Amino acid sequence: xxxxxxxxxxxxxxxxxxxxxxxxxxxxxxxxxxxxxxxxxxxxxxxxxxxxxxxxxxxxxxxxxxxxxxxxxxxxxxxxxxxxxx
Amino acid sequence: xxxxxxxxxxxxxxxxxxxxxxxxxxxxxxxxxxxxxxxxxxxxxxxxxxxxxxxxxxxxxxxxxxxxxxxxxxxxxxxxxxxxxxxxxxxxxxxxxxxxxxxxxxxxxxxxxxxxxxxxxxxxxxxxxxxxxxxxxxxxxxxxxxxxxxxxxxxxxxxxxxxxxxxxxxxxxxxxxxxxxxxxxxxxxxxxxxxxxxxxxxxxxxxxxxxxxxxxxxxxxxxxxxxxxxxxxxxxxxxxxxxxxxxxxxxxxxxxxxxxxxxxxxxxxxxxxxxxxxxxxxxxxxxxxxxxxxxxxxxxxxxxxxxxxxxxxxxxxxxxxxxxxxxxxxxxxxxxxxxxxxxxxxxxxxxxxxxxxxxxxxxxxxxxxxxxxxxxxxxxxxxxxxxxxxxxxxxxxxxxxxxxxxxxxxxxxxxxxxxxxxxxxxxxxxxxxxxxxxxxxxxxxxxxxxxxxxxxxxxxxxxxxxxxxxxxxxxxxxxxxxxxxxxxxxxxxxxxxxxxxxxxxxxxxxxxxxxxxxxxxxxxxxxxxxxxxxxxxxxxxxxxxxxxxxxxxxxxxxxxxxxxxxxxxxxxxxxxxxxxxxxxxxxxxxxxxxxxxxxxxxxxxxxxxxxxxxxxx
Numbered sequence: 001x002x003x004x005x006x007x008x009x010x011x012x013x014x015x016x017x018x019x020x021x022x023x024x025x026x027x028x029x030x031x032x033x034x035x036x037x038x039x040x041x042x043x044x045x046x047x048x049x050x051x052x053x054x055x056x057x058x059x060x061x062x063x064x065x066x067x068x069x070x071x072x073x074x075x076x077x078x079x080x081x082x083x084x085x086x
Numbered sequence: 087x088x089x090x091x092x093x094x095x096x097x098x099x100x101x102x103x104x105x106x107x108x109x110x111x112x113x114x115x116x117x118x119x120x121x122x123x124x125x126x127x128x129x130x131x132x133x134x135x136x137x138x139x140x141x142x143x144x145x146x147x148x149x150x151x152x153x154x155x156x157x158x159x160x161x162x163x164x165x166x167x168x169x170x171x172x173x174x175x176x177x178x179x180x181x182x183x184x185x186x187x188x189x190x191x192x193x194x195x196x197x198x199x200x201x202x203x204x205x206x207x208x209x210x211x212x213x214x215x216x217x218x219x220x221x222x223x224x225x226x227x228x229x230x231x232x233x234x235x236x237x238x239x240x241x242x243x244x245x246x247x248x249x250x251x252x253x254x255x256x257x258x259x260x261x262x263x264x265x266x267x268x269x270x271x272x273x274x275x276x277x278x279x280x281x282x283x284x285x286x287x288x289x290x291x292x293x294x295x296x297x298x299x300x301x302x303x304x305x306x307x308x309x310x311x312x313x314x315x316x317x318x319x320x321x322x323x324x325x326x327x328x329x330x331x332x333x334x335x336x337x338x339x340x341x342x343x344x345x346x347x348x349x350x351x352x353x354x355x356x357x358x359x360x361x362x363x364x365x366x367x368x369x370x371x372x373x374x375x376x377x378x379x380x381x382x383x384x385x386x387x388x389x390x391x392x393x394x395x396x397x398x399x400x401x402x403x404x405x406x407x408x409x410x411x412x413x414x415x416x417x418x419x420x421x422x423x424x425x426x427x428x429x430x431x432x433x434x435x436x437x438x439x440x441x442x443x444x445x446x447x448x449x450x451x452x453x454x455x456x457x458x459x460x461x462x463x464x465x466x467x468x469x470x471x472x473x474x475x476x477x478x479x480x481x482x483x484x485x486x487x488x489x490x491x492x493x494x495x496x497x498x499x500x501x502x503x504x505x506x507x508x509x510x511x512x513x514x515x516x517x518x519x520x521x522x523x524x525x526x527x528x529x530x531x532x533x534x535x536x537x538x539x540x541x542x543x544x545x546x547x548x549x550x551x552x553x554x555x556x557x558x559x560x561x562x563x564x565x566x567x568x569x570x571x572x573x574x575x576x577x578x579x580x581x582x583x584x585x586x587x588x589x590x591x592x593x594x595x596x597x598x599x600x601x602x603x604x605x606x607x608x609x610x611x612x613x614x615x616x617x618x619x620x621x622x623x624x625x626x627x628x629x630x631x632x633x634x635x636x637x638x639x640x641x642x643x644x645x646x647x648x649x650x651x652x653x654x655x656x657x658x659x660x661x662x663x664x665x666x667x668x669x670x671x672x673x674x675x676x677x678x679x680x681x682x683x684x685x686x687x688x689x690x691x692x693x694x695x696x697x698x699x700x701x702x703x
Binding site: 063 | 208416417439692
């Protein structure tokens with residue numbers, strides 16, 4: 001496998017993992033909203049908390065994490081941009 | 087002079103200083119207004135000062151950012167730093183509706199409505215992992231520019247422009263409508279005139295400098311809108327002793343609301359009763375629980391399906407995607423998505439808190455601001471109640487005739503939650519003026535992004551790429567600006583006719599975009615086998631089936647029973663699935679893309695190296 005192909009395999013893997021986490025916190029947990037609400041966080045009912053704050057905060061962290069991981073992958077295979085950035 | 091200044095590296099490295107000074111200046115302006123209020127300046131003048139002062143600043147930024155260069159006009163010269171692009175995207179994203187109506191939506195809709203919160207934030211995960219970095223590497227000016235180059239041919243480009251225009255135009259009239267409402271209220275002019283004042287303000291920000299001007303005004307608008315949203319939330323929470331940091335400390339209030347709902351009873355008024363009592367249109371009473379999850383699988387599916395539509399729609403909306411064309415690198419585009427969502431989250435996580443604060447203030451009989459359970463005659467003496475009833479934004483219907491206000495007898499418009507809560511909580515008027523300026527900033531920034539997305543697609547993709555590929559720079563930018571005025575005027579004209587209600591919900595914009603654009607964009611990057619015929623067929627079938635389904639279930643159209651609970655807010659699910667199936671089938675039936683196209687896709691997938699399309703194309 002060429003360098004490019006291996007880079008793309010790893011990139012795809014990261015994408016799948018990111019979307020799996022996204023899927024859990026945007027869709028799966030809300031399938032069980034009713035029972036989830038019996039739990040609590042910071043005193044809020046849990047399902048209410050997850051859509052008011054919890055999932056949103058997780059999305060923010062997830063995207064920062066994803067961006068860092070992808071940068072590492074690009075560097076590993078020598079495809080990171082040089083020079084101009086930020 | 088300004089042209090030179092803004093292109094310099096100095097300008098970019100000085101940005102924190104420039105916007106720091108701007109923020110400080112704005113805070114000083116708020117303090118000056120507060121002092122003026124104490125000195126006896128009347129409420130109306132304060133409102134005018136707030137709106138006029140902020141709009142004048144945006145216009146000034148728009149004028150300083152004017153340009154005669156194509157890449158500055160279309161993609162802000164690709165030099166917008168990650169954090170600032172994040173702020174600009176957040177302002178681009180959060181519309182007048184997010185600012186004014188979201189807390190009200192949660193106030194009336196409770197948990198069910200919060201599917202919008204999940205949808206309008208979760209979509210950014212898709213933007214960052216599937217779209218933004220690759221589109222940035224491509225180096226396109228517009229979203230149809232990517233479709234047109236990846237798949238080749240004018241048909242694909244043209245279809246992408248059709249979807250973009252339909253989705254963005256659905257959205258933009260609502261925004262111009264919002265600027266008109268706020269301008270008319272703050273300046274004390276008729277709504278029809280307010281719409282045109284709003285349009286002129288919007289065009290001042292975008293016409294001379296295109297994307298560059300819109301970027302720098304959007305950053306300024308974000309700062310105003312977030313200050314205007316957060317100050318009242320923190321102030322009210324602290325003033326009433328609900329908690330120093332409301333986001334972490336309102337659990338007791340949420341629990342208390344649950345108890346109060348049980349005490350008062352949640353009654354859904356019959357439509358006939360509402361009509362007989364003469365409740366003005368658009369006003370609602372509380373009839374669903376604040377934090378309880380409605381029972382049953384169908385309710386869960388409705389929540390999830392709405393969230394899916396909003397998420398996939400977010401990742402397909404061109405005015406958002408094009409913001410990531412302006413970053414200096416692919417890496418910066420990825421980071422910038424994260425910052426965008428961070429800045430959006432500051433407001434979105436505050437909206438449920440504002441809804442909670444507002445609801446407890448009105449419902450709790452133990453609080454001086456509580457209304458429910460008090461004699462109606464007494465309530466009618468309250469100044470703010472009177473003021474909002476007079477403008478038909480609130481209403482009392484004594485259904486059981488006992489002279490006491492019940493929960494189901496208090497009606498108000500959702501917008502009132504944001505607009506009136508400072509007044510209800512007894513904050514000084516300067517805060518209401520600030521909120522008006524924030525709402526104006528939110529509506530203007532989104533309208534600017536949308537009008538620019540449409541005008542750029544028409545001028546670059548239709549005029550330059552299809553009609554007249556030999557046009558020189560001067561002519562291209564002239565056409566781009568003329569289109570900006572025409573599209574803005576069309577939006578303002580429709581808004582001023584007050585027929586926006588028939589144009590449907592903001593959610594439709596998301597459904598249109600996901601029906602026609604999501605899979606052509608994603609598969610263009612992630613599936614080399616996707617062909618031109620597949621993409622064109624997918625866009626036509628997706629948009630066509632989605633629109634047909636909308637007409638079938640739309641309450642104002644054929645109003646048929648939705649299939650599996652997929653109603654007119656969720657028609658994008660039908661459109662996107664059809665688009666995917668058709669695109670895959672047709673792609674597999676046609677010959678695979680030539681090696682040049684496959685090589686192009688390979689190049690898009692790695693961050694290093696030159697962009698596919700040249701710096702100026």
